Amino acid sequence: MFLYDLFPPQLIKVGLEAEDKDEVFEELVAYFCQAQRSDDREELLVALKDRELKMSTGIRKGIAVPHGQTNVVERMYGVLGISKGGIDYDALDGEPVYLVFMILTPHKDSEQHLRLLKRLTQLLDNGDFFRDLVVQKDAQGASGVIKKYEDILISLD
Numbered sequence: 001m002f003l004y005d006l007f008p009p010q011l012i013k014v015g016l017e018a019e020d021k022d023e024v025f026e027e028l029v030a031y032f033c034q035a036q037r038s039d040d041r042e043e044l045l046v047a048l049k050d051r052e053l054k055m056s057t058g059i060r061k062g063i064a065v066p067h068g069q070t071n072v073v074e075r076m077y078g079v080l081g082i083s084k085g086g087i088d089y090d091a092l093d094g095e096p097v098y099l100v101f102m103i104l105t106p107h108k109d110s111e112q113h114l115r116l117l118k119r120l121t122q123l124l125d126n127g128d129f130f131r132d133l134v135v136q137k138d139a140q141g142a143s144g145v146i147k148k149y150e151d152i153l154i155s156l157d
Contacts, residue, residue: 001112003119004147006078007101010035012139016083016100021058024087025049025066028079028102040072044104047072058091060124062134065117067103069110076105076112080146082136098134123149 013031018024029044038044047068051057058064064087079102086096101120105113123129129149136142 001076001116003078003116003123003150004143006076006103006116007080007143007146009139009143011078012080012082012142014082014136014138014142016081016087018081018083018087019085020088021052021064021090024064024081024083024089024100025102028066028081028100031081032077032079032102032104036077038072040070043070043072044068046070047104048102056090056092058089058093058097061093061095062086062098062130063101063124064089064091064097064099065101065103065120067105067113067117069105069107069113071106071108073104073106076103076109076116078103080142082134082142099130119150119153122153 018027025045025048029041033041047070048066051068057066081100083098086098089097091097133142133145
């Protein structure tokens with residue numbers, strides 16, 4: 001699975017309204033549930049919050065990657081949120097986050113989950129990726145940025 005498949009335009013929300021971590025979890029899970037016509041909101045929130053209790057997923061300057069494993073999803077899904085104002089995320093560096101890559105995975109896909117986290121980390125190592133993604137004004141543009149940088153990464157392998 002490719003990251004641009006994991007984060008399709010219909011699962012990218014530009015203009016997050018959330019101001020803190022709990023609000024962004026609520027907003028992105030609600031966005032996912034609406035897009036997927038799912039009523040598993042509470043179970044998804046529990047999976048994300050349980051993982052977050054171990055350590056903040058605000059892992060890089062301006063970036064958070066909340067993720068959770070739950071069997072209420074039949075395959076891996078990603079939801080990308082882009083905030084213009086920044087979110088008080090309790091990140092490891094204490095700074096606000098602007099990009100939130102939420103990943104939901106069934107327990108059976110742990111290995112694929114780790115591979116995709118590794119690929120996402122490789123993209124995030126490229127500062128241009130962050131800069132190009134955070135300024136996008138719509139989901140199509142954001143999806144195009146993910147595809148562009150992932151294609152570059154794949155060509156280097």
